[in-house]
Amino acid sequence: MGNQNTSLLDDDTATASLTALAEQLRDGPLHQMLELQRRANALTNRLADSSTHRVEDLEALVLLSLSAMEQFHAFTRELVAVLRELSDARRQPH
Numbered sequence: 001m002g003n004q005n006t007s008l009l010d011d012d013t014a015t016a017s018l019t020a021l022a023e024q025l026r027d028g029p030l031h032q033m034l035e036l037q038r039r040a041n042a043l044t045n046r047l048a049d050s051s052t053h054r055v056e057d058l059e060a061l062v063l064l065s066l067s068a069m070e071q072f073h074a075f076t077r078e079l080v081a082v083l084r085e086l087s088d089a090r091r092q093p094h
Contacts, residue, residue, distance in 0.1 A: 014086045014089075014090075017082055017086065018082075018086075021078075021079055021082060024075060025075060025079075028071055028075060029068065029071045029072035029075050032064070032067060032068040032071055032072075033068050033072070035064065035068075036061075036064050036065055036068050039060070039061055039064060040061060043057045043058070043061055
């Protein structure tokens with residue numbers, strides 16, 4: 001019966017970890033990607049209006065894009081590590 005309680009605790013811990021990761025994904029990389037899309041749309045509209053700040057707009061867009069890419073890459077590495085730990089924990093006999 002102790003093994004069943006340990007298994008439930010592990011499942012609760014795994015669920016909490018996955019929930020936290022989902023929140024991090026939503027609040028971090030996905031939020032930045034939405035911001036990148038919003039800014040890209042705004043930039044496209046300004047360029048169509050012959051904006052005089054094209055270079056500055058493009059530079060800001062590139063910086064945001066690089067930041068989103070780096071944040072998503074870091075998050076993905078963290079997610080892979082956590083999933084590997086969870087998979088290993090489930091494979092080990094309790």
